[in-house]
Amino acid sequence: MSEFKFACPVCGQHITADSTTAGTQLDCPTCFRKIIVPQAPAGGSNLILSATQVATPRPLQADASRGSRLTRAQSRTAFYSTVVLLLLLCGASTAFLRWRGEVLINALHKEDPPTEPPAAYPAPSGTFWTMDLAKAVVPDAPAAGTVHGDGFLCEKAVLQGGTLSLRQGKVWPPDLGISIHLFATQAVDLNGKTLIVRPDRPPPVPSVTVRWKDEQKQPASAHIDSGYALRVVFGQASEGRMPGKIYIALPDESKSFAAGTFDALIRTPPPKVQSTAAKP
Numbered sequence: 001m002s003e004f005k006f007a008c009p010v011c012g013q014h015i016t017a018d019s020t021t022a023g024t025q026l027d028c029p030t031c032f033r034k035i036i037v038p039q040a041p042a043g044g045s046n047l048i049l050s051a052t053q054v055a056t057p058r059p060l061q062a063d064a065s066r067g068s069r070l071t072r073a074q075s076r077t078a079f080y081s082t083v084v085l086l087l088l089l090c091g092a093s094t095a096f097l098r099w100r101g102e103v104l105i106n107a108l109h110k111e112d113p114p115t116e117p118p119a120a121y122p123a124p125s126g127t128f129w130t131m132d133l134a135k136a137v138v139p140d141a142p143a144a145g146t147v148h149g150d151g152f153l154c155e156k157a158v159l160q161g162g163t164l165s166l167r168q169g170k171v172w173p174p175d176l177g178i179s180i181h182l183f184a185t186q187a188v189d190l191n192g193k194t195l196i197v198r199p200d201r202p203p204p205v206p207s208v209t210v211r212w213k214d215e216q217k218q219p220a221s222a223h224i225d226s227g228y229a230l231r232v233v234f235g236q237a238s239e240g241r242m243p244g245k246i247y248i249a250l251p252d253e254s255k256s257f258a259a260g261t262f263d264a265l266i267r268t269p270p271p272k273v274q275s276t277a278a279k280p
Helices: 060-111
Strands: 003-007 014-018 025-027 034-036 144-147 150-153 156-160 163-168 176-181 194-197 207-213 219-224 229-234 241-249 257-267
Touching (some): 144 207, 150 176, 163 257
Parallel strands (some): 156 257
Antiparallel strands (some): 025 034, 144 150, 144 257, 156 163, 194 229, 207 219
């Protein structure tokens, strides 16, 4: 056995050791660090060697704590990323729905252009309201008058079954209108006929419906079953039309009336629905 000296790699303290202790661990007497005894120099050299410090293992608890922190951080990142993604998807969905709604609205507007405001006509000056048919004036011009206080001009006349309708307006329900429900089942029954109804005529008499639109442009109507004056003269039906002349005065508060000519479009009434219930 031979002794040799080596130095502590931490504090430089010279330590004497036996050659048989090479490779073993010991504590430095000065800094108390664990060091590994180096191999003895060959040939009894006086060279002072340097020992090697024993590596200190990293605490497992610290690694576990760091790993836990990393896991929590990654979880938070994933959560926030998911929230952001959901918000983006919601925003995209809202924008798409809004865009689709605008497209549908524009398409509807293209298909149904804004309707024109109803035409307004002044009350005719050559005719007037009267319940005396002997004084009634019937001009040789399209039927006109007043309905529910407004000037009326017959823009369309329709004869469907036994109902004669004088209308102002291009669509149904009309802006203004007078319908007379005559005792006839089809238009040909009225060929060349003249109908006179005086205010004192007892029932049954044809009923009359007056139509108008209120301040909110909603359809309104009133039914009159008696107390009116009517003279209507029908011509001969030809090519799906029925010409004629009319004077009608109604007992409503606004004294509605119409006088003049008409050329009614003949329409076939819808078929009657027969009940299929079993007879008792």
